[in-house]
Amino acid sequence: MSPTEEILLDAESARWELGPRFQDEVAARVSEEASHLASRHMHRKGDGSRLRWQRGLDRVLTSRITGIPAMASIFAIVLWLTIEGSNVPSAMLAELLVDTLHPWLKAHALALGMWAWLAGLLIDGMYLSGAWVVSVMLPPMAIFFPLFTLLEDFGYLPRVAFNLDRLFQKAGAHGKQALTMTMGLGCNAAGVVATRIIDSPRERLIAILTNNFSLCNGRWPTQILMATVFLGAVAPPALAGVVAAGSVFCVAVLGFLFAFGSSWLLSRTVLKGESSTFSLELPPYRPPNLLRTLHTSLVDRTIIVLWRAVVFAVPAGAVIWLSANVSVSGHSVAWWAIGALDPLAWVMGLTGVILFAYVIAIPANEIVVPTILMLTVLVSGTPVADAPGVGVMFEADDSTLHTMLVSAGWTTLTAVCLMLFSLLHNPCSTTLYTIQKETGNWRWTALSAALPLALGFLVCTAVAFVWRHFAG
Amino acid sequence: MxxxxxxxxxxxxxxxxxxxxxxxxxxxxxxxxxxxxxxxxxxxxxxxxxxxxxxxxxxxxxxxxxxxxxxxxxxxxxxxxxxxxxxxxxxxxxxxxxxxxxxxxxxxxxxxxxxxxxxxxxxxxxxxLGRPPYDPHGDPIPTRDGSLPPQRGRPLLEMPEGSSAEVVHLEDEPASVYRQAADAGILPGARMQILRRGADFLRVAVEDRECELPLVVAGAIQVEPCETPPAVKPLSSLSRGEFGRIASLSATLVGGERRRMLDLGLVPGTKIERDFDSMFSSPTAYRVRGAVIALRREQAERIFLEA
Incomplete structure (x- = not known):
């Protein structure tokens, strides 16, 4: 008999002698050995108690009185830095990719004798959509993700999970979902990937299916635009800014409430089960490693997410352009589709243009507003000073926009419902693709789209009904 | 999967x-x-x-x-x-x-x-699963060629008053009987002291509390005699800043949950301190082996300290 066989036989015969608690025994010995090694080879300074400032900081960041304001202000600062900080680089990228390179490409393509329809499809459709996504998405992500990683490295994020775990437990979810939800504020696709930190598959699925309720970066511009142009405008001028900012904040908070509510619902229906064990190490606070932070957040999060978004945006650009330029019985495909969607949209307090924009701009929430504007011009035929050719997405300044949208029949109700629908609709295709990859299951992916869509329909319809009942 | x-x-x-x-x-x-x-x-x-x-x-x-x-x-x-x-x-x-x-x-x-x-x-x-020999209930899993160890234990009802016993097997059918025993914390690995045998119940001390088991439940339990278990109190009973020493993990902590606790170093003999609570009072942060570990109240109630 060979030595290997002998060992195997020994092991086999010991199988029933070790007893069911053998694992306990092994774990105890491992711990004992580890602390023995540590005490022999490590020198400890002081008496081994935690540093006083660390304790103090924990008291402040996790107490009932100061914990929540601290958390709210930290995330408010991160979001403010992201939104404000990305304005300038976004404008520069748009200047370069959209305002300079786009006409240049178009002019040269036509000069080289390319057919106009092909130039339209490739440059006005595909190129512009990709360029738009890059210029709108890249700067906020390149700011948000490093900030987020800094908070993670510093040790603050585990404290957030620690603080909010009780609420998540009541909803049948895991405390670490707090982290994936805040990650979702940057990008839902990244939030979905981040759910890997949750061990239990049931709670991980809940976190994946509800991540879309975190208002992502791509939707903040829509919210801010609607809040400024419509809601701020109905308030007294002195309060306009506060009303606008406040309403966006309310929508984001509403998103968190929907996330809790649907987690609760899921854990009592399709994802029944007990909330599993929660054990979380709260690491000591330590200064983050800046280089590593930049590397992980830019390479692992920003670039991957951006690449996926571009991959989806480019073909969608073609679809958007084609929908505006291919005619059936004298009208563009978009015109027909918008007409068909109009009755449903009216019930929801929206317009056919908005619903159709959400259908064709599924790759990225960032291109929803430009698509809406393009379609509005296409349908109403209102000439706008700086509107480019048919099927070409564009943006405009606030007052031009207001005039244009009001003449297309928009009211304050439309703006409110658009803000709600922007929060409560299917995830973008990048996120859906990520959900499919992470769950490996089409049914969960379908549910992740159906759940917020159903909620969006219900909420918008209810708001429109009540609004119309009281306003007229 | x-x-x-x-x-x-x-x-x-x-x-x-x-x-x-x-x-x-x-x-x-x-x-x-x-x-x-x-x-x-x-x-x-x-x-x-x-x-x-x-x-x-x-x-x-x-x-x-x-x-x-x-x-x-x-x-x-x-x-x-x-x-x-x-x-x-x-x-x-x-x-x-x-x-x-x-x-x-x-x-x-x-x-x-x-x-x-x-x-x-x-x-x-x-x-x-790493070819586990026992299931989470402490029952042996037959090997590929069907080998099983001889049955261990004797009926709990045969144990005299005042003696101590460790649960080695619990019938998992009928479910209601299993549930009653499990709710009382009586699962394989649990140690108890038999206090009194009544007409239709058996009074036992298990972990930090006493309970009365209906005879139909007690009849579904197989035990081995053991030494008298030491008195314990749950980890959740520590007040802020107080220290304790881990005596045992509840028999109701099984599977991945138990393994996770052990991996965190929560093994018998370990010194542990209650550090601070979260804003909704659960989970609580405990200091153990130089690390700060947050545990929900439901877990802290199932980790026992030397009383």
């Missing part, structure tokens, strides 16, 4: 009942009691007539033999029963270690799945 959340596997009722009858015969053989048509009917909660039909079918299939009133397994029947047992216990181990499925659902789910797993799938599951 054999486990699917939110889906139930459609299984042939007849096949399930035949399988359950086989397992009952095996259990009787293993605990050296005799099985009859009546005991099959009782174990499966079916009519005597139906039980007779099932036994007849098993006999025709060459899986069981009856001599007079008692029914025995044939070699093939034993092999089949141990395959089912192996599938059932491995699947329970899988649910306990790798999913968030609630403890009381393990048995039911495993009962459904055991009939659908092929021998290859069961082997793959065993390999994936």
């Amino acid at each position: 054999p486990y699917r959340i939110g889906e139930s596997n459609a299984v042939d009722v007849l096949q399930v009942q035949a399988g359950d009858a086989l397992k009952h015969l095996h259990e009787s053989e293993y605990s050296k009691t005799s099985a009859t048509t009546a005991s099959v009917a009782g174990a499966l909660c079916i009519s005597l007539q139906r039980a007779g039909e099932i036994v007849g079918e098993l006999a025709r299939a060459g899986l069981a033999d009856s001599h007079g009133p008692s029914i025995q397994l044939t070699g093939a029947g034993r092999e089949e029963a141990r395959h089912l047992l192996r599938a059932h216990r491995l699947y329970e181990t899988y649910l306990a270690n790798e999913t968030g499925v609630a403890t009381e659902d393990w048995h039911r789910r495993a009962d459904l799945v055991e009939h659908t797993l092929t021998r290859q799938e069961v082997d793959a599951l065993s390999n994936r």
Whole structure:
């Protein structure tokens, strides 16, 4: 008999002698050995108690009185830095990719004798959509993700999970979902990937299916635009800014409430089960490693997410352009589709243009507003000073926009419902693709789209009904 | 992965009942009691007539033999029963270690799945789980060639008042009896002291509390005598800044949950301090071996300190 066989036989015969608690025994010995090694080879300074400032900081960041304001202000600062900080680089990228390179490409393509329809499809459709996504998405992500990683490295994020775990437990979810939800504020696709930190598959699925309720970066511009142009405008001028900012904040908070509510619902229906064990190490606070932070957040999060978004945006650009330029019985495909969607949209307090924009701009929430504007011009035929050719997405300044949208029949109700629908609709295709990859299951992916869509329909319809009942 | 959340596997009722009858015969053989048509009917909660039909079918299939009133397994029947047992216990181990499925659902789910797993799938599951010898209830999992250790323990009801015993086995059928014992913290590995035997109950001290077990529950428990367990108090009873020394983990901490606690270094003899609470008072941060670990109250109530 060979030595290997002998060992195997020994092991086999010991199988029933070790007893069911053998694992306990092994774990105890491992711990004992580890602390023995540590005490022999490590020198400890002081008496081994935690540093006083660390304790103090924990008291402040996790107490009932100061914990929540601290958390709210930290995330408010991160979001403010992201939104404000990305304005300038976004404008520069748009200047370069959209305002300079786009006409240049178009002019040269036509000069080289390319057919106009092909130039339209490739440059006005595909190129512009990709360029738009890059210029709108890249700067906020390149700011948000490093900030987020800094908070993670510093040790603050585990404290957030620690603080909010009780609420998540009541909803049948895991405390670490707090982290994936805040990650979702940057990008839902990244939030979905981040759910890997949750061990239990049931709670991980809940976190994946509800991540879309975190208002992502791509939707903040829509919210801010609607809040400024419509809601701020109905308030007294002195309060306009506060009303606008406040309403966006309310929508984001509403998103968190929907996330809790649907987690609760899921854990009592399709994802029944007990909330599993929660054990979380709260690491000591330590200064983050800046280089590593930049590397992980830019390479692992920003670039991957951006690449996926571009991959989806480019073909969608073609679809958007084609929908505006291919005619059936004298009208563009978009015109027909918008007409068909109009009755449903009216019930929801929206317009056919908005619903159709959400259908064709599924790759990225960032291109929803430009698509809406393009379609509005296409349908109403209102000439706008700086509107480019048919099927070409564009943006405009606030007052031009207001005039244009009001003449297309928009009211304050439309703006409110658009803000709600922007929060409560299917995830973008990048996120859906990520959900499919992470769950490996089409049914969960379908549910992740159906759940917020159903909620969006219900909420918008209810708001429109009540609004119309009281306003007229 | 054999486990699917939110889906139930459609299984042939007849096949399930035949399988359950086989397992009952095996259990009787293993605990050296005799099985009859009546005991099959009782174990499966079916009519005597139906039980007779099932036994007849098993006999025709060459899986069981009856001599007079008692029914025995044939070699093939034993092999089949141990395959089912192996599938059932491995699947329970899988649910306990790798999913968030609630403890009381393990048995039911495993009962459904055991009939659908092929021998290859069961082997793959065993390999994936690291070939565990015991399931989360402390019951031995038959090996691939069907080996099982001899039955351990004796009935709890045979233990005299004042003696101490460690639970080695708990019948998982009927479910209500299992649930009552589990709710009282009486699972394999739990140590208890028998305090008093009443007319229809048994009073025992288990971990940090005392409880009265109905005799039908106590009758489903197999124990081994052990030394008197030391007095303990739960970790959650520490006040802020207070220290304690871990005595044991509750027997209700099983599977992945137990492994996680052990991996964090929460092993007997470890010094632990309650550091600070979160804003909703659960979870609480504890200091252990130089690290700060947050545990929910439900977990801290199941970790015991030397009193």
